[in-house]
Amino acid sequence: MSPARSFRRPPADGSIAREECGATGRKRATMITAEIVHRILRLRGDGLPLVSVYVRVPTDPTDRADLPGRLNSVLDQVEPMAEDKSLDxxxxxxxxxxxxxxxxxxxxxxxxxxxxxxxxCSARDVFEAVQLPRAVQDRVVLDETPWVRPMLAVLEEYARCCVVVVDRARARVWEWFADEIEPIAALSDRTMRKPNYAATMAEDRVHHKAEELAREHYRHTAAELAQLHEADGYDLLAVGGHRAELPQFLDALPRGLRKRVAGTFTVDPHTVDRGTIKQKVEPIVARYMRDVDLRLVGEVLESVARGRGFGVLGVADCLWAATVKAVETLLVQDGAMVAGVACTNCSWLGTSGDTCPLCEHATRHTEDILDELTRAVIDESGSVRHVQEDTDIAEHLAAASLRFPLPPVP
Known part of the structure; x- marks a missing residue:
């Protein structure tokens, strides 16, 4: 019998793509992570314009070579302002x-x-470059704060999935995020050389021992997966292996981890490779994300329908809810943009007005008040999701479940 071994993990800092420095020592672009988004949310121009630019990077290498031209086309909107003598x-x-x-x-x-x-914002020594895993619309926005909604929407599309492929003696684990899959761990346990090698009289005893070793391996793998989940907080789990062996392994999972299982798939653990894993896991993750959208929309609309003040529908009501820090979960239609105003003193948000109705300070006009809305909700530890599915949210652009009923609008 071969000895039992625990998961082997390469060193990791919790991110999929890490910041690297080239020969010049300049920081290269990072792949999007929640930590990077939260860091960018804190950037400020402090009275000077902070420029947010999104540029699509084509798949075709020939088209990709014209990336400088695509960027110049976007920056053409900024060039006149850089020469405008009315600006400081x-x-x-x-x-x-x-x-x-x-x-x-x-x-x-x-x-x-x-x-x-x-x-x-070069005058404030602010610069960040973030690689996004999918194309977004070319766009430039100038404001005192970064325009992060396209980046948030992309991040929300990609749940972190722990993928395990298991047989009766071995398990291999990958992490799937943002269309990338990386091996993170492997495990092997004791096994019989051949469970049917014994003579007839001892055959039942040998088979029993082989089954017991398999159950021990499943329990061991499940315990190690629970530790990985506790350390890394995966959104979901996908399990692969021989069809006949999967039910026994799933039964060995702790209840909390079993709830994270988004789907199973059949593969030969001895021949599976990264390409096969991606092919099997992508539809599982896509179905999971679609189900999350529909579930959240249903929950928020149900809160609105109850009429007890714990749900609101529409941009104006969501802005007021964020102003008074009442938003628990905000849903925004993906791709929508609405102009609006934000108070520079008390953080009131509205669709129009030069003066804040709460403190009478001047307001700051913004191209996308929904970006200010999402930022305000995140700052108060609320959750935000950009809904891609065609639901009842599309007509109203925004909806929210609330922590408490709203006070009257001033």
């Missing part, structure tokens, strides 16, 4: 520095298909 000199110089840095990045860095997001 510091703002004009900052914009010129922003454009120069972004152009340098697309010339010197190698970009993967999908998109890249830039956030820059």
């Amino acid at each position: 000199r510091a703002a004009r110089l900052s914009l010129r520095g922003d454009m120069e840095r972004m152009r340098e990045e697309v010339r010197t860095e190698r970009w993967r298909p999908g998109a890249v997001a830039f956030f820059s």
Whole structure:
């Protein structure tokens, strides 16, 4: 019999793609993670424009070579402002520095298909470049805060999935995130060389021992997976292996981990490779994300329908709910943009008005008040989800479940 072994894990810092430095020492673009999004949310221009740019990176290498041209087309909207004498000199110089840095990045860095997001305020020494795993619409927004909604929407599409392929003696574990899959652990346990090698009289005893070793292996694997989940907080679990063996392994999972199982798939554990794993897991994750959208929409609309004040529908009501810090879960239709205003003093949010109705300070106009809305909800530890499915949310653009009923609108 072979000895039991625990999961072997490569060193990791919790992120899929890590910041690296090239020979020049300059920080390369990072793949999107929740930590990076929260870091960018804290960026500020402090009175100067912070430029947010999203540029699609084509799949075809020939088209990708024209990425500098695509960026220039987006920055054409900023060029006139950098020369506008009505702006402060510091703002004009900052914009010129922003454009120069972004152009340098697309010339010197190698970009993967999908998109890249830039956030820059050169006068404040602010610059971030983030690689996105899928294409988004080319766009530039100037504001005192970063425009993060496209990045948030992309991040929400990609649940972190723990994938385990198991047989009666071995288990291999991968992490699937943002269309990338990486091996993270492997395990092997004791097994009989051949459970049917014994003579007839001892055959039942040998088979019993083989079954007991398999059950021990399943329990061992389940315990190790529970530790991985506790450490890394995976959104879901996908389980693969021989069809006849999967039920016994699933029964060995702790109840909390069993609830995370989004689907199973049949593969030969001895021949499975990364390509096969991706092919099997992608539809499982897609179905899971679609079900999450529909479930959340149903829960929020049910809260609205009860009429007890714990749900709101529509942009205006959601803005007021965020202003008073009442939002528990915010749903926003993916791709929607609505102009609005934000108070520079008390964080009131509205669709229009030059003066805040709460404190009478001046408001700041923004191209996308839904971006300010999502930021306000996240700042108060609420959850945000951009809904891609065609649901009743689409007509109203936003809906929210609330922690408490709203006070009257001023």
